[in-house]
Amino acid sequence: MDYSSYQIEDFLTDDSFIAYCYAENAEAIKKWENIAAENPGIVQFINEARELCLLLGIKVGAAEKAAALDHLKLALEEVAVEEEQPESRIIAMRSYVMRWIAVAAAILIMAGAFTVYQLNTNPTGAALYSAANDHNYTLIGQTKAGERKFIHLPDGSTALLNGASSLKIATDYNNHNRHLLLTGEAFFSVTKNKHKPFVVITGKTATTALGTSFKVESYANAEVASVMLATGKVKVECTQPDLEVADVTLIPGQKATLFKGDKVFTQTSFDNNDLQNWLNRKLVFKDANLTEISAKIKTMYGITIAPADKAGDGISFTGEFSGKDINEVLEAIGFTNHFTYKQDGNTIKLLF
Template structure:
């Protein structure tokens, strides 16, 4: 189908397009991705219409959004039905009906335009704009290593194992946006005119000048944000979830699980986070569960073993800024096991 004559309002009242925006129908998603591919001149217009759908999903409830769209569709259907049985006496009424529908769409578009250019862009919309063409990889780590990265504005990032950090191509010009897969600690250089935003598949964390840790591994079902200094706003990047934003003060954290209806806010142990920053592991006659939990916390990898054998494992010792391989080799030597690694998962072998 040729959508050349479609405007933003036409896209918005198209059920297939709405399904594409909210990723509720695979066939519709494939259809509109194909439209973008085969009709590249429509890409900008489709992107703007999709942003509008996402904004609607964030600012109003799903029921309210659906009711508004249904009302608009009914008004258009009534106007179209009347147009099939036009009589001379009904021309004036039909004309007014058309004016009413057009006016509603015009006001809707004007409100959207004002909102778009005067309000901060939501985390969900920012994440929807992330593409390989607009972001590039700054640093990537394997399961065994960490990296300390300095961004162009002076922001310092400690990137944990099995993690990837991408940066917007216009970083430090018009914006300061990065995309994280995995886990990292950020010491953000203060800039009141350009908020620093960390985007993940689950969360968007916005700050001016502060320090915080973000965790969002693709293999885990939860994401978290821990705040050390300053203040941050944490949003969900799932546009149709209607999850309330959270403001954190130092010592607070939020977690978001797959399928959850909201963030869970709590306090965290600052010493534990400092140990993470320093790469410090302390074990005192630790059993397997304690060892696996601390390794997951420091290195972001999951350690598994046959449950029948884990009762044999005990370890006492301390590691300061050591690689995961060095830690596992030492614990394995004492407990007579080796291990296999695949991506961010470790399998203990006796």
């Protein structure tokens, strides 16, 4: 039998699993120990279901269950052969049916509640960030300024890493958690797994999702950090406990921004075209001044244009770029505005 798709409620309605939880017979214990050994991916679920079983005291005797089922079968058979039944028989049959429906419903409800309990008692974003180090996180992707990298994660999720960024995953990623440590900017498409929340941790924010897609921006020395939600729902926390910033929940089309020094997230809507342009690396300028050009280049490439002298006040540019690197963009803008530039790491200085 394939147990890989078992959910908590499946375990709790399996007689042999209940017997295993209560160590009632050697055969059940051996069976589930073998299942755990052969299916390491469900060991966590087995442990969670066992914990819930003992917590709820789910233990219905085999004799009791067999007797109830026999009565139920008999009642159903009598329904089939009798056109009319005494009211007492109908009540008895309903009693058995409703009893077992109630038991099954209680198990399902409690299993769901247990999942919610787990999600709500996970470590805070601040705690996760403070505990992150080179021993429990491994680097899986890094980009230079202006470079992008597409990363496949072990659970099937993906990350599009923007320029001047790095991404680390927990050493036990997809075993007990799905925690990632991001510096810079990335777009994530998350495979659903309600038992293992997907958490992107940065020096400023922690974004938690079960299955969704969103973009996180949090460069080390930037004055601002943000999360843009494309699909699903996410919770965004501040990872700096001294700021005491309240968590926010986003729905598609919303953006949470944390400005340096603020003690609250700013929630706004965003144009989905802006996110699509970012994903497609498309820049659109219409009579853009240097401030707008600098902001879009920072968002697209993770590169900062250093404050320019007075000559920069007269810059204006109209045009589009798709999939171009930073050098092609700046050379085109510089040609029409009579400047050259010099790049030093993640910073560009304009020369007039």
